[in-house]
Amino acid sequence: MKIKMKYIVILSFILVLLPVSQAFAHRVIIFAWVEDGMIHTESSFGSKSWAQNCSITVVDEKNKVVRKGVTDRKGHYSFKIPEKIDSDLVLKLDAGPGHHAEWRLSKEELISTPSKKDIKKEMEKKEELEKAPSVYKIIGGIFIIFLLGLSAKFLKRKKS
Amino acid sequence: MHISEGILSGPVLISGAAMAVAGTAIGLKKIDYDRIVHVAILSSAFFVASLIHINIGPSSVHLILNGIVGLLLGFAAIPAILTALLLQSVFFQYGGLTALGVNVVVMAFPAVMVHYLFLPMIGKSPKLTFLGGFLAGMFAILISSLLLGLALWFTDKNFLETSLTIITAHIPVMIIEGIVTGFCVTFLLKVYPEILPVKKK
Incomplete structure (x- = not known):
């Protein structure tokens, strides 16, 4: 019993220590x-976990590179709207191997003055996109897994 | 570790999907009726593990736990990881539905590998059990990193450099997963040996 307690304490200690970050x-x-003649970008892994020093490539509809840049420590990168642009712009973020994301700005957005x-x-x-997964989704996911497990159990029993 | 949508080429995605389907079929066939609950428990653990982030210096890494899932489940780890990855993709936008097959191969196939490599060490002695768990956790991430590099090879064209970048980035994860897996296996063998496919000595 003493040994069991020791392991429970150690495991609990690890599990408590692990989620040190709020980044989810x-x-x-x-x-x-x-905004104000500039294109502003913000890149992250969600929940204020900024994508720092990541390259951003801006291409037009014909996939021609219009601009290249790197995000700062807060995942920001801003630049002036390119002159004589008559195309949607696609902003491609490269946040390391296997981690890419895109955002499209339409022609109309580029020439309009936003209020x-x-x-x-x-x-x-933006805030909606960066939101951490809700507890409901986590519990919902676990519930679905167990539901699938129960279905598998039922099907296997039926077969045998 | 999750490959995002729109990175890999069609043939890589199709090959990954085909391998994942084949693996899942074998896994489903091999699931023992009495162990379905264990598969669901471990699938849930994998589903939640990616939400646990650890800040190491300027970077942030998250747990994967494919080592312990594979060690305890063997081939059944493939459907377990597929289900968890599918739900992560739908609920949290991790990876992407088109890259699901490749992500399953990257994370679940090494899991099956560690089952056959390190399970014989479990239950022999407390030290060997911990070491087996540690190696399973670490090795699963190492092989996953290599497979990730291999999948990206076809788009990045520089296998060695990409793989080295991925492996270097995952060294802290390998160590943490090794320790977590080692402790979990030792703990489970003491309090819930039925979940381990070995007889307690």
């Missing part, structure tokens, strides 16, 4: 918006 997700996100309300709406969209 491991998807890659690039978000871009237009404060539009920018607020865009920011809300």
Whole structure:
């Protein structure tokens, strides 16, 4: 019993120590918006885990490279809207092997002057994207796994 | 470790999907009726593990746990990991549905490998059990990194450099997963030996 307690304490200790970061997700996100003649981008792995020093390549509809840059420590990269551009722009983020993301800015977005309300709406969209997975989704996922397990058990029993 | 959508070429995605389907079929066939609950428990652990992030210096890594899933389940790890990856993709946007097959190959196939390589060490003595668990956790990540490099080879064209970058980035994960797997296996053998496919000595 003493040995069991020792292992329970050690395992609990590891599990408590592990989630030291609030950074949750491991998807890659690039978000871009237009403001004051500039294109602003913010790249992250979700939940304020910024994609630092990652390369961004901007291409037009014909896949011609329009601009290249690198994100800063907060995952930001901004640049002036290229002149004489008559195409949608695709911003490609390379956040390491296997971790790529894209964001498309339409022609219309590039030439329009967004109001404060539009920018607020865009920011809300960004926050929604960066949100950590909700507890409901986690519990829902586990529930589905067990449901599938039960179905497998039922099918196997039926077969035998 | 999850490969995002739109990176790999069609043939790589199709090959990955075909291998994942074949592996899943074998896995489903090999699942023991009495062990289905264990498969669900370990699939859930894998599903949640990627949410646990650890900050190491400027970078952030997350747990994968394919080593312990493979060690305890063998071929049944393939459907377990497939289910977890599918749900991670749908619920958390990790990886992508088109890359699901390749992600299954990258994470589940090394899991099966460690089952056959390190299970004989489990239950022999406390030290050997911990070492077997540690090596299983570490080795699974190492092989997954190599497979990830191999999958990206066809797009990056530089297998050695890509693989080295991936392996270097995953060294902390290998050590952490090794320790976690070692402790978990030792702990499970003491308190819940039925989950291990070996007889307690």
